[in-house]
Amino acid sequence: MSEIVLLVGTRKGCFVLRSDAERRDWTADGPFCEGWPVYDTAYDPDSRVIYAAAASDWHGAGVWRSADLGSTWELSSAGLSYGDGGLRLSKVSGLTVAHGRVLAGAEAAGVFASDDGGVTWSLLSTLDGQPGRDAWNDPDRQPPGHLGLPAVLAHPDEPSRFWAVVQGFGIFETTDDGASWTPRNRGLRADWPLEDPAVGYCVHKLVMSPVDHDRLYQQNHCGVHRSDDAGRSWVEITEGLPTDFGFAAGAHPHDRDTFYVVPLDPGHGRCMPEGRAAVWRTRDAGATWRRLDDGLPGSNAHLGVLREGLAVDDLDVPGVYVGTSTGQLFASADEGDSWREIASYLPAISSVEVAVVA
Amino acid sequence: MAELHLPATLPPLHPGLPRRLDVDARTVREAIDRLDGEWPGLRDRLCEPGPVLRRHINVFVDRSPAGLETALDATSRVDVIAAISGG
Numbered sequence: 191m192s193e194i195v196l197l198v199g200t201r202k203g204c205f206v207l208r209s210d211a212e213r214r215d216w217t218a219d220g221p222f223c224e225g226w227p228v229y230d231t232a233y234d235p236d237s238r239v240i241y242a243a244a245a246s247d248w249h250g251a252g253v254w255r256s257a258d259l260g261s262t263w264e265l266s267s268a269g270l271s272y273g274d275g276g277l278r279l280s281k282v283s284g285l286t287v288a289h290g291r292v293l294a295g296a297e298a299a300g301v302f303a304s305d306d307g308g309v310t311w312s313l314l315s316t317l318d319g320q321p322g323r324d325a326w327n328d329p330d331r332q333p334p335g336h337l338g339l340p341a342v343l344a345h346p347d348e349p350s351r352f353w354a355v356v357q358g359f360g361i362f363e364t365t366d367d368g369a370s371w372t373p374r375n376r377g378l379r380a381d382w383p384l385e386d387p388a389v390g391y392c393v394h395k396l397v398m399s400p401v402d403h404d405r406l407y408q409q410n411h412c413g414v415h416r417s418d419d420a421g422r423s424w425v426e427i428t429e430g431l432p433t434d435f436g437f438a439a440g441a442h443p444h445d446r447d448t449f450y451v452v453p454l455d456p457g458h459g460r461c462m463p464e465g466r467a468a469v470w471r472t473r474d475a476g477a478t479w480r481r482l483d484d485g486l487p488g489s490n491a492h493l494g495v496l497r498e499g500l501a502v503d504d505l506d507v508p509g510v511y512v513g514t515s516t517g518q519l520f521a522s523a524d525e526g527d528s529w530r531e532i533a534s535y536l537p538a539i540s541s542v543e544v545a546v547v548a
Numbered sequence: 549m550a551e552l553h554l555p556a557t558l559p560p561l562h563p564g565l566p567r568r569l570d571v572d573a574r575t576v577r578e579a580i581d582r583l584d585g586e587w588p589g590l591r592d593r594l595c596e597p598g599p600v601l602r603r604h605i606n607v608f609v610d611r612s613p614a615g616l617e618t619a620l621d622a623t624s625r626v627d628v629i630a631a632i633s634g635g
């Protein structure tokens with residue numbers, strides 16, 4: 191019997207929620223990680239280890255790991271450092287498990303890897319020589335959020351191939367484990383002047399279809415975009431959505447044409463438009479969009495969802511999970527058609543991850 | 549042996565680490581190194597590369613503000629204080 195485990199990273203630690211395959215009744219445990227702000231979590235189905243990227247205002251950054259689904263945790267920052275050079279690591283902002291190792295994206299922008307289950311880390315790349323690198327490491331030009339390199343998207347079949355997102359600059363692909371990189375932002379939109387058209391794009395969330403590894407989607411600061419050639423080119427698919435802005439996104443596990451976003455007001459408020467909560471879904475690769483709000487609050491719901499705040503499980507009828515920056519957690523057991531609030535008073539949610547544990 | 553007092557936020561990160569302990573060290577830096585030897589990773593919780601003390605970690609030796617190179621003797625009291633900040 192499968193157990194569904196939700197890993198919820200918050201401003202005050204990590205929480206673990208559990209349910210069965212019905213996904214109706216949930217239990218919650220936490221906070222874990224000593225209440226440190228958690229920016230992202232990951233689950234390794236092979237080792238059954240949970241990882242949580244965290245940074246304390248007092249004690250620095252590290253990655254917590256739990257080998258017993260959250261009962262006990264250990265912290266390590268061994269190797270998570272740029273040493274005495276010019277860069278300073280303030281946080282690990284993204285975690286990815288692939289091919290027997292853990293990849294971490296950090297601020298300042300860099301990719302670290304752990305081959306021993308998060309016990310020790312080593313620096314893989316700081317994207318030296320890439321266009322924009324001097325600017326993104328300039329302390330005077332740091333964007334709000336200060337995430338550096340918030341995401342690494344691993345290729346499921348090619349261990350040395352992955353994509354890194356640099357906040358405010360865009361996507362870079364490596365096929366040689368970080369030794370060399372290529373910007374992958376062609377076709378994206380930027381509503382500001384660019385010094386170099388290869389970079390300068392604000393990619394909020396990048397996802398890959400699990401059934402077609404050339405099919406990528408992204409929620410960008412400027413619109414929603416799709417790629418059919420693994421990021422070599424992008425087409426905008428925003429039309430039909432209420433705004434072009436949002437942070438979170440998720441791919442359907444079984445259908446390459448189905449994709450989820452949470453549109454937000456593009457001003458500084460960055461909440462769901464008109465105070466009416468909704469997730470939006472396309473089933474035709476972005477040609478049309480459907481508003482999903484059955485069970486979500488329909489008035490006075492000024493909710494925000496951050497870039498790691500949406501997750502999709504891989505059951506036959508997938509569940510969709512959305513955590514808000516005001517601590518509500520919503521779940522759908524029917525691909526987003528209907529929703530229930532499964533936690534109401536968590537701390538501000540940074541990330542939601544779902545694992546189906548056999 | 550210097551008498552070391554640690555903030556309450558540290559022992560939960562390092563099983564077996566007490567709030568108060570005696571350390572044989574000639575400087576604050578050496579005291580932290582000794583602790584890191586027994587509780588690996590503790591230096592990272594107090595120091596950034598350099599090493600320098602983290603921005604929100606303060607050290608006092610015999611009630612006076614101190615740094616990593618501040619000298620200790622057998623009667624020194626060392627207080628490691630996490631800044632009163634946050635929300």
